[in-house]
Amino acid sequence: MKHFLLLLCLTVPTIYGSFNVSQICEVLSNGVKFQDPSNCSQWYDCTDGVASQPSSCVNGTYFDKHNQTCVSQSEATCNQDLCTIQTNGFIADPTSCSTYFYCSNGKSNRGVCAKDYNFNPIQQVCSSPLAYECTNNTLDYEQLCLLIPDNIFIADTDDCQGWYTCKKNIPSKGQCPPGYLFDATTAFCNFTDNVNCGNRSTTSITTVQTPKPAGECSTPGTYISDNKTCNGFYYCYDDGNNGSMLLFGECNDEYFFDAAKGGCANRTQVDCTYNRCVGDVQWVSVAHSECKAYHKCANNYTGYCGEDYPYFDENTQQCIKTKIDYPSCV
Numbered sequence: 422m423k424h425f426l427l428l429l430c431l432t433v434p435t436i437y438g439s440f441n442v443s444q445i446c447e448v449l450s451n452g453v454k455f456q457d458p459s460n461c462s463q464w465y466d467c468t469d470g471v472a473s474q475p476s477s478c479v480n481g482t483y484f485d486k487h488n489q490t491c492v493s494q495s496e497a498t499c500n501q502d503l504c505t506i507q508t509n510g511f512i513a514d515p516t517s518c519s520t521y522f523y524c525s526n527g528k529s530n531r532g533v534c535a536k537d538y539n540f541n542p543i544q545q546v547c548s549s550p551l552a553y554e555c556t557n558n559t560l561d562y563e564q565l566c567l568l569i570p571d572n573i574f575i576a577d578t579d580d581c582q583g584w585y586t587c588k589k590n591i592p593s594k595g596q597c598p599p600g601y602l603f604d605a606t607t608a609f610c611n612f613t614d615n616v617n618c619g620n621r622s623t624t625s626i627t628t629v630q631t632p633k634p635a636g637e638c639s640t641p642g643t644y645i646s647d648n649k650t651c652n653g654f655y656y657c658y659d660d661g662n663n664g665s666m667l668l669f670g671e672c673n674d675e676y677f678f679d680a681a682k683g684g685c686a687n688r689t690q691v692d693c694t695y696n697r698c699v700g701d702v703q704w705v706s707v708a709h710s711e712c713k714a715y716h717k718c719a720n721n722y723t724g725y726c727g728e729d730y731p732y733f734d735e736n737t738q739q740c741i742k743t744k745i746d747y748p749s750c751v
């Protein structure tokens with residue numbers, strides 16, 4: 422190691438000494454409990470993104486993430502030492518740019534770079550910020566996974582639509598379906614309007630979700646009709662626990678759900694017999710009317726175009742001469 426001003430402290434036991442507990446709760450849903458990153462005998466829980474005061478386990482028991490309660494030390498996992506993951510070599514401190522750990526046969530020693538230098542994990546040296554940029558306190562999902570149970574949804578700090586779950590301590594990334602954003606406090610995908618993204622970046626979308634018991638959809642990753650409306654659908658997704666969930670969604674204006682395509686399609690391409698007066702539309706064609714009948718949404722009036730201009734065109738909102746053969750009305 423070159424360019425170093427090493428200050429190895431030989432007795433720092435955990436990697437999480439300065440792990441920011443508030444930051445952890447910002448990505449976890451209400452009710453999730455996690456071990457105190459600096460003390461296996463204490464735990465926190467999260468409410469609306471805020472961490473509780475630490476609670477204590479009695480008689481030297483450890484908080485166990487799987488059981489979400491205190492258990493005997495032999496039954497609990499207390500792998501707070503980063504050096505249990507990488508037994509030898511240098512590892513960046515997840516909570517600070519300027520510190521790092523040196524692991525030797527599984528024992529960790531904390532080191533500090535010279536003033537204004539960042540630890541550079543790629544070259545394993547302390548570098549000037551020009552050579553290695555670093556932002557303090559970025560949440561490390563691999564390390565978070567050591568603290569919380571598998572299959573708990575965790576918000577992605579970089580993406581308001583994204584989430585992670587841990588599988589055997591390894592973070593696995595997922596995303597809400599188009600139209601939803603991930604609500605960190607409820608751990609559900611919800612309408613964009615309902616989700617406060619804070620500093621998590623957003624992508625453009627719309628919708629709401631209704632969780633249903635697992636098993637109602639057989640193929641995660643597919644969309645099914647809500648069988649009630651022309652634009653409503655459910656998205657079936659893997660709940661991360663060998664089950665599936667249904668999320669309700671709505672196609673944007675001008676699009677209807679097409680069960681055959683398994684997605685949203687141009688409304689005139691969809692044979693939908695539910696109420697077609699969905700979205701900002703004044704007139705709609707009547708299904709199975711040979712495209713000759715129209716319906717006025719404002720007052721439920723249904724009429725026919727007449728002999729001279731017999732076909733109603735939902736796209737242009739008028740009766741025309743040219744034959745129409747949209748799947749929506751033939």
Ligand SMILES: *[C@@H]1O[C@H](CO)[C@@H](O)[C@H](O)[C@H]1NC(C)=O
Pocket residue numbers: 441442443444558
């Ligand atoms: C911990 O994180 C919270 C929320 O992100 C922030 O307000 C606070 O300043 C952080 N504390 C430290 C010591 O970095």
Ligand SMILES: *[C@@H]1O[C@H](CO)[C@@H](O)[C@H](O)[C@H]1NC(C)=O
Pocket residue numbers: 460461462463476477478
């Ligand atoms: C860890 O927490 C327990 C329970 O609150 C406490 O008795 C113990 O002193 C703490 N250990 C350290 C090193 O702070």
Ligand SMILES: *[C@@H]1O[C@H](CO)[C@@H](O)[C@H](O)[C@H]1NC(C)=O
Pocket residue numbers: 479480
């Ligand atoms: C803690 O240990 C003491 C002594 O072994 C025992 O009397 C007490 O019941 C224990 N407390 C709990 C809550 O298990």
Ligand SMILES: *[C@@H]1O[C@H](CO)[C@@H](O)[C@H](O)[C@H]1NC(C)=O
Pocket residue numbers: 485487488492493496
């Ligand atoms: C904790 O959970 C594990 C399975 O996750 C179980 O085998 C064990 O018996 C539980 N321990 C206690 C003390 O409840």
Ligand SMILES: *[C@@H]1O[C@H](CO)[C@@H](O)[C@H](O)[C@H]1NC(C)=O
Pocket residue numbers: 517518519555556557
């Ligand atoms: C990171 O945190 C350390 C310790 O709190 C501080 O000395 C350093 O200036 C911070 N670096 C950046 C880039 O914020």
Ligand SMILES: *[C@@H]1O[C@H](CO)[C@@H](O)[C@H](O)[C@H]1NC(C)=O
Pocket residue numbers: 604607609611612615630631632
């Ligand atoms: C979606 O957000 C709305 C408004 O905040 C809320 O009432 C509703 O419970 C949320 N849905 C879920 C499943 O969290």
Ligand SMILES: *[C@@H]1O[C@H](CO)[C@@H](O)[C@H](O)[C@H]1NC(C)=O
Pocket residue numbers: 619620
């Ligand atoms: C969002 O980021 C800004 C600047 O980085 C910071 O000042 C603010 O505290 C952050 N807000 C939240 C809710 O994390």
Ligand SMILES: *[C@@H]1O[C@H](CO)[C@@H](O)[C@H](O)[C@H]1NC(C)=O
Pocket residue numbers: 645646647648655
């Ligand atoms: C709607 O009907 C289709 C075909 O019968 C079915 O496969 C699907 O599960 C139904 N959707 C819902 C939400 O029940």
Ligand SMILES: *[C@@H]1O[C@H](CO)[C@@H](O)[C@H](O)[C@H]1NC(C)=O
Pocket residue numbers: 663
């Ligand atoms: C997941 O579901 C399949 C099929 O129902 C079953 O065979 C398997 O044992 C389940 N796995 C777990 C971990 O529950």
Ligand SMILES: *[C@@H]1O[C@H](CO)[C@@H](O)[C@H](O)[C@H]1NC(C)=O
Pocket residue numbers: 675687688689736
């Ligand atoms: C829907 O299809 C019609 C006819 O093919 C076309 O004129 C119209 O622009 C399409 N609308 C959208 C939103 O793609």
Ligand SMILES: *[C@@H]1O[C@H](CO)[C@@H](O)[C@H](O)[C@H]1NC(C)=O
Pocket residue numbers: 718719720721
């Ligand atoms: C149109 O008819 C439907 C069902 O027949 C009814 O639910 C709806 O309220 C009516 N709309 C108006 C504006 O009368």
